[in-house]
Amino acid sequence: MTILEARHLAKSYQDSDRRIEVLKDANLLVNKGDLICITGKSGCGKSTLLHMLGLLDNPDQGKVLIEGKEVSSSSKEAPQIRNRDLGFVFQFHYLVEDLTAVENVALPLLIAGHSKSTSLAKAAELLSGFGLEERLNHYSNQLSGGEQQRVSLARALINKPKVVLADEPTGNLDPEKSAEIWETILRLNRELEQAFVVITHDREQARLASITYELEHGVLSPVNP
Amino acid sequence: MRFSFVFMVLGIVLSVGILSAGLNLFAGYERTLKAVLLDSFAHISISETDSYLSRHKADQLIPKLEAMPEVQSVSPTETFSAMVNKDGEVHGALIRGYDFKRPFPYRKYIRKGEPSLDSGSVYIGHYMASELGLEVGDSLKVVYPQLNRVSALGIFPGEYFFRVAGIYRSGYYEYDRSAVIMTLEDAINVIMVPGYISNIELKLKPESVGAAGKLAKELEATYPELVAQAWTQNNDSLFRLIAMEKWLIFIIFSFLVLIAGLNVVSAVVTIMYDKKNEIAVLKTLGAGLNSIRGLIFYRIALVGIAAIILGQIFGWILSLLIINQSWYSLKGDVYFIDQLTIYVSPFNQVAIFVVSACLILICVRLPLRRINRMEIIELIRNP
Ligand SMILES: Nc1ncnc2c1ncn2[C@@H]1O[C@H](COP(=O)(O)OP(=O)(O)O)[C@@H](O)[C@H]1O
Numbered sequence: 001m002t003i004l005e006a007r008h009l010a011k012s013y014q015d016s017d018r019r020i021e022v023l024k025d026a027n028l029l030v031n032k033g034d035l036i037c038i039t040g041k042s043g044c045g046k047s048t049l050l051h052m053l054g055l056l057d058n059p060d061q062g063k064v065l066i067e068g069k070e071v072s073s074s075s076k077e078a079p080q081i082r083n084r085d086l087g088f089v090f091q092f093h094y095l096v097e098d099l100t101a102v103e104n105v106a107l108p109l110l111i112a113g114h115s116k117s118t119s120l121a122k123a124a125e126l127l128s129g130f131g132l133e134e135r136l137n138h139y140s141n142q143l144s145g146g147e148q149q150r151v152s153l154a155r156a157l158i159n160k161p162k163v164v165l166a167d168e169p170t171g172n173l174d175p176e177k178s179a180e181i182w183e184t185i186l187r188l189n190r191e192l193e194q195a196f197v198v199i200t201h202d203r204e205q206a207r208l209a210s211i212t213y214e215l216e217h218g219v220l221s222p223v224n225p
Numbered sequence: 226m227r228f229s230f231v232f233m234v235l236g237i238v239l240s241v242g243i244l245s246a247g248l249n250l251f252a253g254y255e256r257t258l259k260a261v262l263l264d265s266f267a268h269i270s271i272s273e274t275d276s277y278l279s280r281h282k283a284d285q286l287i288p289k290l291e292a293m294p295e296v297q298s299v300s301p302t303e304t305f306s307a308m309v310n311k312d313g314e315v316h317g318a319l320i321r322g323y324d325f326k327r328p329f330p331y332r333k334y335i336r337k338g339e340p341s342l343d344s345g346s347v348y349i350g351h352y353m354a355s356e357l358g359l360e361v362g363d364s365l366k367v368v369y370p371q372l373n374r375v376s377a378l379g380i381f382p383g384e385y386f387f388r389v390a391g392i393y394r395s396g397y398y399e400y401d402r403s404a405v406i407m408t409l410e411d412a413i414n415v416i417m418v419p420g421y422i423s424n425i426e427l428k429l430k431p432e433s434v435g436a437a438g439k440l441a442k443e444l445e446a447t448y449p450e451l452v453a454q455a456w457t458q459n460n461d462s463l464f465r466l467i468a469m470e471k472w473l474i475f476i477i478f479s480f481l482v483l484i485a486g487l488n489v490v491s492a493v494v495t496i497m498y499d500k501k502n503e504i505a506v507l508k509t510l511g512a513g514l515n516s517i518r519g520l521i522f523y524r525i526a527l528v529g530i531a532a533i534i535l536g537q538i539f540g541w542i543l544s545l546l547i548i549n550q551s552w553y554s555l556k557g558d559v560y561f562i563d564q565l566t567i568y569v570s571p572f573n574q575v576a577i578f579v580v581s582a583c584l585i586l587i588c589v590r591l592p593l594r595r596i597n598r599m600e601i602i603e604l605i606r607n608p
């Protein structure tokens with residue numbers, strides 16, 4: 001079953017005198033249970049692609065479909081789709097500094113309109129499953145980089161999204177922490193059939209994905225394992 | 226962020242404080258003036274159309290007036306201008322003669338001296354006493370020029386000596402400066418019109434004071450040959466002027482709050498840019514623009530409202546400080562009273578709160594509309 005689909009995405013930026021065509025004709029299919037990795041050189045447009053998949057930005061051409069339905073980032077339902085159907089993990093964890101770990105994880109539930117007590121209870125449960133039961137009430141600056149990224153991952157998962165979009169989630173971590181995060185992603189994919197689209201530089205990681213694409217010259221092409 | 230926030234709060238507290246202090250003082254002035262005028266004047270003054278009132282007629286009238294349910298006291302009086310003289314110093318005086326066998330309506334204003342007057346003694350105004358250096362027990366010369374004693378050398382003024390029996394102080398500056406109160410018989414003696422008085426003063430019961438104008442008209446209808454003047458007739462335009470000035474103060478000082486509102490705008494903008502990452506995260510997680518705006522609005526608005534209340538308290542303290550200082554007092558000859566008082570009117574306080582809150586909340590709301598222009602992508606790309 002196709003959850004997320006990108007058709008003929010094109011995007012270019014005007015850079016002073018020159019036009020940079022970041023995406024030309026990017027196509028992507030994400031099915032339930034997929035773990036898709038996207039690799040590519042720095043600056044080739046991976047983040048740009050992910051922002052479009054996540055309805056954070058509009059493509060110049062082409063369309064994004066969620067469960068077969070075309071949606072645009074500027075549409076009315078986009079916030080609700082981002083909240084319910086999509087999860088985000090960025091390279092820089094982007095936790096809200098004024099909130100504790102458990103409050104950060106509870107945010108998507110609160111935004112969805114759940115009560116504070118149930119949101120916090122669910123968030124605490126999920127964080128405990130990630131081995132962070134000792135860190136629930138720590139603020140983000142009291143957490144290590146790996147812990148922060150695990151909190152981000154928990155926040156991306158709390159609303160049971162159809163697909164989690166992760167932009168170099170381990171890019172800022174040392175190899176040990178990086179492996180930990182990656183193992184968690186693999187486990188969630190295996191046990192819960194959670195779909196992921198992960199941008200990574202790490203060839204080793206990419207090898208474990210169900211499908212790996214390389215983004216080059218604005219086009220996504222599958223990499224044979 | 227802390228810095229602009231502190232200035233925002235300070236600006237609100239100061240401006241609301243000044244607005245509130247201004248109104249407290251003005252309302253105090255209005256109230257005191259009203260009370261003083263109400264107390265130091267006859268509520269209704271009855272006189273003959275264009276001559277003196279015969280005592281015979283007054284004696285017939287008084288019991289009828291006393292029988293009216295609205296009337297508290299009736300005083301036949303003799304009022305005229307004269308001069309007083311102490312060791313060569315001359316001072317204008319308003320002589321007011323009262324019948325001390327009847328209740329004296331201004332007893333509470335006699336601050337020093339004897340509770341009642343006999344023939345030959347007077348109460349004099351507080352400022353007259355201090356200007357002429359008079360104390361209770363001193364003697365005072367009242368000078369009244371009498372036309373029927375004209376001689377070849379000019380007008381011979383009648384001169385009468387009185388003993389100061391007490392000091393009168395009502396708060397109404399003009400009276401405190403010029404009043405000389407004596408017995409009715411002495412006053413009649415001074416102007417030498419035996420058998421006549423100038424007018425009858427009515428004091429009304431507190432609940433009927435507001436109806437003085439209506440009552441005066443009724444009296445004139447009943448006694449067409451008499452003139453009945455209500456206290457409101459003389460002071461109506463004064464009170465209307467004061468009410469208008471109060472509104473002017475309110476409007477002008479509200480502009481101060483608006484200026485404080487500019488601080489609020491800049492504080493909100495600072496907070497928005499301070500929190501742009503958080504705003505981007507919330508947008509990414511699917512929060513609607515309105516809920517993000519609401520979140521920020523709610524927090525700042527709460528602080529703003531607290532600052533307004535603090536400002537009202539500050540205004541109250543400020544007005545207390547102003548009435549308790551000694552280097553400035555009202556000029557009595559301009560403002561009728563010389564005592565600064567405050568009145569914290571609940572109506573004014575509510576008006577201040579509502580107007581300030583509206584202004585401040587608009588100033589919080591306004592910059593928050595920019596939030597949708599802060600692109601998420603920009604914020605996520607450039608942490
Ligand atoms: N707002 C923008 N204006 C101009 N150029 C941009 C803008 N956003 C991204 N780019 C350019 O698009 C290219 C792709 O960026 P990005 O998607 O972040 O690459 P990657 O994530 O693969 O490193 C880069 O060359 C970048 O400079």
Ligand SMILES: [Mg+2]
Pocket residue numbers: 046047048167
């Ligand atoms: Mg990138």
